Amino acid sequence: MxxxxxxxxxxxxxxxxxxxxxxxxxxxxxxxxxxxxxxxxxxxxxxxxxxxxxxxxxxxxxxxxxxxxxxxxxxxxxxxxxxxxxxxxxxxxxxxxxxxxxxxxxxxxxxxxxxxxxxxxxxxxxxxxxxxxxxxxxxxxxxxxxxxxxxxxxxxxxxxxxxxxxxxxxxxxxxxxxxxxxxxxxxxxxxxxxxxxxxxxDFESPVACSTFENPNNKIKMVYAGLLGIAQGILKLCQELNYNPIEFHIYGAGAEQLQIEEYIKTHPELPIIYHGELSRVELHKALLKYDIGIIPLLNRIYGSVPSKIFEYAKLGLPMLYFGGGEGEAIISEYQLGWIAKAGDYADLNTILASLERSSLNESLKENIKASATRHFxxxxxxxxxxxxx
CATH class of the missing domain: 3.40.50.2000 (Glycogen Phosphorylase B;)
Known part of the structure; x- marks a missing residue:
């Protein structure tokens, strides 16, 4: 050995x-x-x-x-x-x-x-x-x-x-x-x-057991991960157009307290912070959402967010907002949508164009199949x- x-x-x-x-x-x-x-x-x-x-x-x-x-x-x-x-x-x-x-x-x-x-x-x-x-x-x-x-x-x-x-x-x-x-x-x-x-x-993808009740038919968008400076989640909270979406956040990091304070002072916005979960628990939770967002505050040469591969294995459609090599991966393997890095107007335009009915089980299964073939x-x- x-x-x-x-x-x-x-x-x-x-x-x-x-x-x-x-x-x-x-x-x-x-x-x-x-x-x-x-x-x-x-x-x-x-x-x-x-x-x-x-x-x-x-x-x-x-x-x-x-x-x-x-x-x-x-x-x-x-x-x-x-x-x-x-x-x-x-x-x-x-x-x-x-x-x-x-x-x-x-x-x-x-x-x-x-x-x-x-x-x-x-x-x-x-x-x-x-x-x-x-x-x-x-x-x-x-x-x-x-x-x-x-x-x-x-x-x-x-x-x-x-x-x-x-x-x-x-x-x-x-x-x-x-x-x-x-x-x-x-x-x-x-x-x-x-x-x-x-x-x-390297994990077994859990089976989806439930979804959120959705009386307003809004898209349930999720971010899960480090709440650090590079990810820019606080800026994202401030710039999103919430008409078509609810925004759910999991994780911890340097911006956590600022994000919690922003949510507290803007109770009219549909932003929900769920705290931290274990990886196994998080995978189960992510299956309830319509789309996952992968943001970077600035395009970082050489960086490819690992969430791309994690979400793909779960079958979660992605909205990528970070520039660089990640864009090519999302596009090549048909994993979701790409917004121009740093362009919040383009991000909101894409979100407004999405229909919740298109974020269905068929799309999610296709993404899982693509991940199985290539990753x-x-x-x-x-x-x-x-x-x-």
Whole structure:
């Protein structure tokens, strides 16, 4: 049985795309007779506080579904203070270095990036001619930070670019979440070995058991996920035309309190915030809705929201409002509608043109069938294993 180590900043019981992606990767490798171990911080995302069951502990090791999970100390924070955010990232890097010094590291290691500094720590300390070092790049930093407005072109940005290049250079193989990420890496290292590894979900789609009563015949539109700056859900609440729709929201994040306050001060608007649900519960809840919206406040080069593949497997029609490669996927596989990124007038025009009767079971079954044909988690993982 071949040993493999996965190093990530996000892992269950944390919620979100990054956590789910790495869990499915670890579980898939374990089922294919790999001895899988995971290095991850004590769970704290997205609240920025260590989860209750892990507080007061320096490290926790457990075995879950045959996977050995080592949870290491981190100074958890979601503060907007850049110094505190930097210290939070460095604290996990320090814990990783401590672990590397006192433990035997397998010959095959998969490292999640971003965060860049964590990936840099791993690539620097674990690089060896005897080790197969694989970098799993889900977003392009520092470019994404620049497009989100979180970073500016300055000396610090130049340093992050050098760290990015260093990580790519040291990796033996780079797993890329999008074609745009592959293209970007090839402009820096044309001969670097890469593989397209999408965030395809691995779950059994539940059977729909009920739907909302709909006396007003409005379209029930849902957003489920991180309520962060990049998603722009607060702005969406402010800009939507509610004549044809009700808007239902699930999730947590930096904008949560502002969204709740906006709903409270605008009781006339049909916006319903449902809080957080477990992934299993959320999948069941999503089946009640007519359409799911996938927004990004700004188009982010290299990013493909994993909700596309999650919603497709559930058969939920999508309204994509984020630009970039996601538009091509929605269009190519006939998963829903596309609104011009950042154009709320176009978004509202599309919503006004939809008829609830067209968002029927036939459409949903066609979307599920398209996902089954094209978004193969097992085939994708088998392709990766051939290159480990």
């Amino acid at each position: 071949k040993d493999i180590l996965i190093i990530t900043s996000y892992f269950p019981p944390e919620i979100g795309a990054a956590s789910n992606r790495i869990f499915h990767l670890a579980e898939g490798l374990q089922k294919r007779n790999y001895k899988v171990s995971v290095l991850t911080p004590l769970p704290n995302y997205p609240t920025g506080k260590i989860f209750k069951d892990y507080r007061g502990k320096f490290s926790v090791t457990s075995i879950e579904k045959g996977i050995t999970i080592h949870r290491l100390w981190i100074y958890a924070s979601i503060s907007k203070n850049k110094v505190l955010r930097l210290f939070a990232m460095l604290s996990y890097s320090f814990s990783l270095i401590w672990y590397f010094l006192f433990h035997k590291i397998p010959k095959t290691v998969i490292v999640q990036s971003p965060p860049l500094l964590v990936a840099f720590t791993c690539c620097t300390f674990l690089r060896s001619n005897k080790r197969n070092l694989i970098l799993n790049v889900s977003d392009l930093w520092p470019i994404a930070g620049l497009e989100l407005g979180a970073l500016k072109k300055n000396f610090a940005y130049d340093i992050l670019e050098r760290i990015e290049r260093s990580n790519y250079k040291k990796a033996n193989l780079i797993m890329c979440q999008s074609e745009e990420i592959i293209a970007h890496i090839k402009t820096i290292f044309p001969n670097k070995e890469t593989i397209l590894y999408r965030n395809y979900p 193969h988690f097992d085939k994708q993982l088998d392709t990766l294993i051939k290159r480990l």
